[in-house]
Amino acid sequence: MSKSRPFPAVTGGCFCGLVRYRLETAPLFCHACHCADCHKSSGSVFACFATIEADRVTSIGSMPPKFATTVRRDGVARHNAFCPKCGTQLWGNGDWSPATIDIRVGSLDIPGLMEPDLHEFIESKVDWVILPEGAKTCKGGYEIKDYWPKSSLKRLDAAMSRYEERLKLSKAAASGAGEDEDEKEADKTPTAQSPEEKEDDEEFEKRYQVTEKALQERLEKLSLKLNEQEVA
Numbered sequence: 309m310s311k312s313r314p315f316p317a318v319t320g321g322c323f324c325g326l327v328r329y330r331l332e333t334a335p336l337f338c339h340a341c342h343c344a345d346c347h348k349s350s351g352s353v354f355a356c357f358a359t360i361e362a363d364r365v366t367s368i369g370s371m372p373p374k375f376a377t378t379v380r381r382d383g384v385a386r387h388n389a390f391c392p393k394c395g396t397q398l399w400g401n402g403d404w405s406p407a408t409i410d411i412r413v414g415s416l417d418i419p420g421l422m423e424p425d426l427h428e429f430i431e432s433k434v435d436w437v438i439l440p441e442g443a444k445t446c447k448g449g450y451e452i453k454d455y456w457p458k459s460s461l462k463r464l465d466a467a468m469s470r471y472e473e474r475l476k477l478s479k480a481a482a483s484g485a486g487e488d489e490d491e492k493e494a495d496k497t498p499t500a501q502s503p504e505e506k507e508d509d510e511e512f513e514k515r516y517q518v519t520e521k522a523l524q525e526r527l528e529k530l531s532l533k534l535n536e537q538e539v540a
């Protein structure tokens with residue numbers, strides 16, 4: 309077990325609280341999508357996703373989510389996790405790899421922790437949504453190799469290897485004995501974090517602490533204002 313520093317508790321869940329989850333590492337990338345499919349499926353004017361390795365998200369609620377499959381305009385099927393009681397959409401399977409999922413940022417307990425690294429399908433953005441100055445945008449979808457940090461691309465490779473190993477193991481288990489060689493090989497597969505991943509976590513932790521401080525300051529200002537009103 310690697311002795312990496314504890315990752316800050318980034319948690320999220322559905323509206324009614326039945327389905328809860330915790331992120332075990334910093335997301336790989338965060339993007340907002342302004343496409344027509346996201347308008348419909350989110351019921352809002354854009355969707356915001358934090359992409360993360362599927363095996364780095366832990367379910368901590370009293371019930372796992374249910375899944376609904378939708379087929380996008382381009383024919384790609386998406387499996388969307390939602391709460392069986394209140395219907396809140398929580399995440400969908402990643403577009404680029406079966407080893408990742410796209411968390412819906414609004415389902416995080418502190419959504420402001422994530423800010424989109426990129427806004428895609430900018431051509432169908434509604435006019436009154438004004439993006440921050442300097443925000444990265446693209447027409448249509450995007451290629452991860454053009455926008456993801458190198459450390460995230462490396463983590464994606466590692467996640468794919470783990471995914472393939474798990475697939476191999478479950479196939480071996482299903483077909484019974486006689487797969488000893490494969491299992492021994494799988495045991496040796498390194499899954500420890502690379503130094504880059506740790507750096508990424510630390511960077512995220514820094515960003516998290518800055519946000520927390522800003523929130524704290526905002527709260528203090530608000531209570532000062534309230535006190536002043538009471539005195540007046």
Ligand SMILES: [Zn+2]
Nearest residue numbers: 322324391394
């Ligand atoms: Zn719920």
Ligand SMILES: [Zn+2]
Nearest residue numbers: 341342343346
């Ligand atoms: Zn979209």
